[in-house]
Amino acid sequence: MSANPKVSVILTSFNRGKYIRESIESVLSQTFQDLELIIWDDASSDNSWEIIGSYVDPRIKAYRNDETRRYVANRAIQEVATGQYIAIHHSDDVWEPEKLERQVRFLDENPSIGAVFCQTHVIDETGVLLEDDSHFYATIFDQPNRTRFQWLNFFFYHANALCHPSILIRKLCYEDCGVYRKGLGQLPDLEMWIRLCFKYDIHVLPEKLMRFRVRSNEANASGNRPETQARTATEFHLILENYQQIRSAEEMLAIFPEAEEYVRKEEFEPDYVLALLALQDKALPWARLFGISLLYRLLADPEKASRIKAGYDFDYRDFITLTGKYPVFPHTDETAPVSDLIQSQVKILKATLMESENRIAELQQQLSEQRKSHLAIESSLSWRLMSPLRKISSKMQQVAKTAYLEKFMAMGAPHKGLEVDVDFYLKMYPDVARMGLNPADHYRTHGRREGRLPNPEYIQKLGDFSEFTVTRETLLIIFAEGSAADSENFLIEMMALLGLRYNLIALVIEGDERRMSLRSAGAVVFQVAAKNANPVLWEAVIDNICRCQTIRLALIDGIGPLCFSRMLARLFIPTISLPHDLISENHSAGALEETLYWSSLTLFPCQSLLTAARSFFPYLDDRIATVLRQGLSLSALRKQEPLASLHCSPRASNEIVVLGGGELQYQSGVDLFVACAAILIQESPNVRYRFIWIRESEGTTPDQKYISSVVDQIQRMGVAQVMSYFDKKSPATPGYAEADLYLLTTRFSAFSSEGLEAMAAGLPVVCFDQGSVVPEILSEEGLDEACVAPYLDIHHMADQVRLLSENENQRRAIGTRCRSLVRQPKFGREAYVSALEKIACSILDRPTQIRADIEDIHRSGRFCYDFASIQLGREIPEKERIHAYILSWLTGIRRTKPTPGFHPAVYAAEHGLANPHADSFADYIRAGCPQGPWLQHVIRPMDTRKLVVPENQKVALHLHVFYPHLLSAMLERLEQNTLKPDLFVSVPHADHRILVEEILANYSGRVVRLEVVPNRGRDIGPLLTQFGAELLTNYELIGHLHTKLSPHADPDIGASWYFFLLEHLLGGVGGAMADTIIAAMVADPTLGLVFPDNPHPVGWDRNLPHALHLAKRLGIEKLPEHFNFPVGTMFWARAEKLRPLFDLSLTWSDYPAEPVATDGTLLHAIERIFPFLPSPACARNAVVNVSGLSR
Known part of the structure; x- marks a missing residue:
């Protein structure tokens, strides 16, 4: 026998003490023994629970509700049952000994069948076979087998005819289709069968393998009483809504072949067809009400009403005629005599049917005997030996059948309701597009069989x-x-x-x-x-x-x-x-x-x-x-305490019970719970602790490796004797009332229902700061000192638990405050919805504004697509690229500039927006494109033959070479220029000097200095400290570049950035850019700093404190919040522009030692301070842009 039984039998009990022992015995005496029997008593007031308790069989798991709740089978299925198959049993019915054996064998041999029923004997209260053939239950369960589509047709017109306690169903079916729907008192099983048959075939064994008991006073739950008649009518009308999941003509015709006259391929409206079927003469009155309601709702939809009129010539006038034709609400007083007459006629008719039914029974017996003979043949040796040949034959027949169908379809056979949306099909299935196939042909010949969707409406x-x-x-x-x-x-x-x-x-x-x-x-x-x-x-x-x-x-x-x-x-x-x-x-x-x-x-x-x-x-x-915080649901606040533990030893008077809970995952912090327990046991030997972890039974799959490590931790820390584990949904789980406090050790859980539920139950909760919403609530109410530990500080947490353990009054007081906290109206669903509506109002008009901004920007023609949105791909439509730009500034994610030289944030800060919700660039366009600090001069590639380039001796270029293998490519770009600046080269490692010297030998200009410098200050240290004085004294214009890999970033990003900087500052696809930049600076003496315009603006980040200190030393009075700067610290500058930095006389010790942080250092502050250096004669900055280049 496997660890889990193959079959879980669920026996529901309510006030059936007279019969329940016989029901239990009929399970325990089954010839199939690999089972568990789950008995769930729904608060019986008779002796049922005492009888249940008298059994000591280990296969029995017994539970009892504290009050009548109904639907106890749902809890058993979802929370307790472990079997592959589930059998439902009632406490007044009896199984034949071989029932499970035959049903299990059938399901094992037929994996495509979801559930198997059986035919039944009907017995009276004394257990005697029912002899009144006119009784409603006499033959109702004697049903032939049908396909799932035929069963759906039967249920629609005739309601239920399957015996619920005869079922054996795969647990997978409940997991896939759901359990019994609450709110139905008479027909929850029928509603379940309908959902089941929409996905699975079912089967009815012809043998009568159980005895179904009927009560003489119609005391069965389904007995023929006025209240059950009324409830049945109402519920049948409601559950027919399940049929509205039919969306295709193909499925409609499979279930209702009689619907063929209503199906129109061009104008198929499934709800209209359902309505007509419900109004047929053979339909029940309650189904007619369903049909009338469907038509009423369809006509209320103008689009559907128009479609129905066009396809079926049906409108509101026809509807009014129908409502007068079909009475759906019986007039009791007027129909009572007629009803009595009908009932007597029914008895007469049933009597005349006896002969036919007897004949059917004889034929069924013959069929059963023939099946036995067939089974004998199948079990023979010759039959087994011929199995491979039969499979080959079957496969050949299937191939032939498929070929015939394909040929038939190709001839134009009707294929109703499954029109193929060509664009959708090709996008949905790129393999079809790649092979150049016709979508309609592919779907007809292959796609439908493969489960592909012909169009998006087929859901x-x-x-x-x-x-x-x-x-x-x-x-x-x-x-x-x-x-x-x-x-x-x-x-x-x-x-x-x-x-x-x-x-x-x-x-x-x-x-x-x-x-x-x-x-x-x-x-x-x-x-x-x-x-x-x-x-x-x-x-x-x-x-x-x-x-x-x-x-x-x-x-x-x-x-x-x-x-x-x-x-x-x-x-x-x-x-x-x-x-x-x-x-x-x-x-x-x-x-x-x-x-x-x-x-x-x-x-x-x-x-x-x-x-x-x-x-x-x-x-x-x-x-x-x-x-916007969520609170606990009403069901969580109102739920009753779980039953007392069946497995914990009685609680000692001085014992402190500490609860914890959550999934058995690393994030839940089970290991932290155990570690905290170990600290408490070691440091408080005089306190008797018991620690209980309650696992959520729903959610992610347990992490077995993590669980194993926790088990090992429990043993090694010596807390096994005081540690228990329970499933939250199990009735055996201890309730909050049995605990003294709750230990919330989650590493992070945004909502943390466990902690909130514990607070609602009046327990003090000790937790980690930043671990969930719970510490936020506790801290706001001043309970952080007693209940909130620093993040993952288990020693601090243990101290808080110990203090609460030693002070009962404080523990109770905090528990009371916790309870009142989470029950405040501000945590309720009404408050949440009200807050949600208020927040929603603030953003409802945002998309309208975005659309207007997109249109104005697009119409202006000023948006630079190859600069602002190159990462989106050139195939993206222009308006979508503008949309992405606008969202980048609205969200602060992937921010990009719309065009070179314009900074949206500077515009918003300095100019202001006419509409505070509008995009800055759109506002700039609407304002007539005004001049201001938000605009910077843009240097673009020019015909270098017309440029005035200064003598080489007036221009210097500092190259810091940390990666020698990148130097050659840098020099190749430099050689494209007429200008050959004097080179000042720094290397941080002596062993690189020789290699760099060899590479520099190919440079056609002068190499003035090649120096080995300390590996400190990155590229800025050598510029300012090693070469600063000489550069300032001897040159007018200075370039600064360095070999760059950005090892802390994505290699592709670093490489593209490096390429972007070299292309703009030295040259490449844009021509001789060094010549272009230097010529522009010669032509405009006010230009002090030139650098590539980075499409993605960067701010101060964590560098502002360093920058403010540096600005004070440099005499800079104010630093703006938004600005442009040479990202990557590569630029061309006038020597006079750099003088303030050179004059600081920074030494090597002023720079941070390696390894340097990726942000928040003096070096990052200097990188950002360049544009603001106080040089009045050359205060203007310019940016460079080569069309088509971005990053």
Whole structure:
């Protein structure tokens, strides 16, 4: 037997003490024994629980609710069951001994079948076989086998006819289709079968392998009583909504062949066809109400109403006629006599059917015998030996069949409802585009069989836009990744509130369990299968939605691997993203960057998460990122305490119980919890501690390597005797009432429901600063000293736990404060929604402004595409590139300048904006392109034959050579120029001198100095300290360059930057740029500094303190916030411009020692201070730009 049983039997119990022992015994006596029996009593008031408790069989797991809750099977399936198969059993029914054996064998042999039922004997209260053939249950379960499509047809017209406690179902089916839907009292099983059959085939064994008990007083849950009749009618009408997931004509005809007369290939409207089917004579009255409702909603949608009129010649006048034709609400008083007459006639008719039913039974017996003979043949040796030949034959038949179908389709056979969208198909499936295939032909012959989508409308949808209230605004909610267990309930409750005020459209991955909750909130839910969930399909789906509905606002829950915010920004839809974390197994830091960049606003659930984001993106603008905390859901606040532990020893009077919890992952800090426990045990030997870790049963897969290391840690630290572990959803888990305090050791969890739930239960919570939202709440309320430890400081945390352990009054007082804190209205869903609406109002007009800015910039013709957006690729449309530029300044991410010589931030600061929400460059254009410090003179390539270049002796070039292998390329560029400046060369290593000297021998100009210098001060130290005095005395113009690799950065980025600088300062595709620059400086004596215009502006970063100190020494009164400077410290300058720096007489000891930090040093401050050096005669700066070059 395997570690986990193959079958989990779930027996639900409620006040069936008279029968439950027989039900239990029928399970324990099964011929198939690899099982567990999960008995869940729903607070029975009779002796059921005592009978259950009398069993000591190790296969039995018994649980009991503290009050009647219904749907106990759901909890057992989701929280307890470990078997591959699940059998549902009722506490008044009885199984035959071989039931499980036969059903398990069938599922093992038929992996494509999702569930197997069986036929049943019907017994009365005493266990005697029911002899009244006119009884409703006498033959209802005697059903033939059908395909899943035929079952869906049967359920639509006839409701349920499958015996629930006869089922054996794969647990995978519950995980894929969901469990029983809450809110249904009579037909939760039928609703489940419908969802099941949309994905899986089912089978009914012809043998009667169980005994279904009916009560003489109709006491069964499904008994024929007035309240059950009313409830059944209502629920049947509701669950028919499941059929609205039919979207294609192909699937419609598979389920309803009779719909062929209603299907129009050109104007297929599935909900209209469903409505007509529901109004057929054979449909039940409750189905007719469903059909009437569908038509009413369709006619409320002008687009669909027009399509129905065109395709079916049906409009509101025909609808009014229908509503008078089909009575859907019975008039009880008037129909009672007729109903009695009908009932008597039914009994007569049933009696006349007896002979036919007996004949059917005889035929079924014959069929059973024939199957036994067939099984005997299959088990024979000859049959097994011939198996390979049969497989070959079957394969050949399939090939022949496929060839025939392809030929048939090629002849023009009808293919209703699956028109191929050519553009979509080629984008969705690039392999088809690469091979040059015809999309329609490929789909018809191969794609459909491979599960490819012909068009973006071929996805599942729950609900319809016709349900919307026309006076309400419409919100689009996208679930970008799997549910975040911490915040899921709160989010669903928030959606329910939004559903009261707005029309909701939700996009989810197929199988997302939140879809039905969203549907209940009134949302129209679009489901995309995970295998098809790529940007092409999502964009197409979003485009289609936006063509049908005006989206006022989009909310994106999570980040995920796809950039939904980009899709929405392209459509100028205001978008708010709600990330759960920065980086996860579902997405990278790059996905976070895209989310921040394209979203109108990103709302972080806690300040520490926003702070962490700013560490990645230091220029992140406050306008696009802020904090809005979530609270606990109402269900979390109201939930009852779990049952008392069944496994913990009784608690001693002086024992301190410390709870912790979360996933068994590194991020949850289980190892920190253990380490803190070890410190407390060692340093407080007189205190009896017990530590309990409660694992979340939902979420990421446990990290087995990490778990193994924690287990080893527990043993080595000697805390095994005081350490326990429980699953959160298990009824055996200790409740908060059994604990004294909660230890939140998470390294980072933005929401941290465990800590908040503990606070709501009145426990003091000790946690790490910056670990989640919990320390932020505690610190704001003045509880940081007692409850918040420095980040990952377990010794400080242990001290806080010990102090609380020793002071019961303080512990209780803090617990009371914690409880009141999280229950404040500001943490409730109403406050969250109100704050969300207020925040949303501030960004609703932003896309409109962006679109206007794009149009004005594009119309002006002043945007330099090869400078500002070269990284986007030249194939990107011009307006999209302008859009990207605008967002770069709005967000502070990937900021770029729109054209050489213009600095948007300087313009905004110095000139101001007529509209504070407008882009700076757009405002500059609207203002008539005024002159000001935001503009710098731009030097561009010129015909060097017309240039006036000074004598070589007046120009010097300092080269700092840290990487000798790069020097040759530098000199080759220099040789393109007429100017041959005197070279001053520094090398930081003596062993490089000889190699550099050999390379310099090829230079056609003069090499004045080649010096070995200390490896200090990088390239700036040699310029100022080694050569400064000589350069200042003997030359008018000075160039400064160095070999550059940027080893701390991406090699490709460093290389492109180096290439960019050399091309602009020495020459290349732009010609002799050194000649061009020097000639410009000779022509304009006021030009003091010339450097390449970096498309991506850089600010002071962490260098401002150094710069302010340096500015004071240099006599610079004010440093602006935004500016241009020679990024990379390569430039041409007038000697007089550099004099203030030379005059500082910096020594080698003034520079930081290697290794130098990548930011925040004197060297980085000097790099930024060059433009502001006080030289009145040459105060102007200029930038260089070679068209087509960017970085």
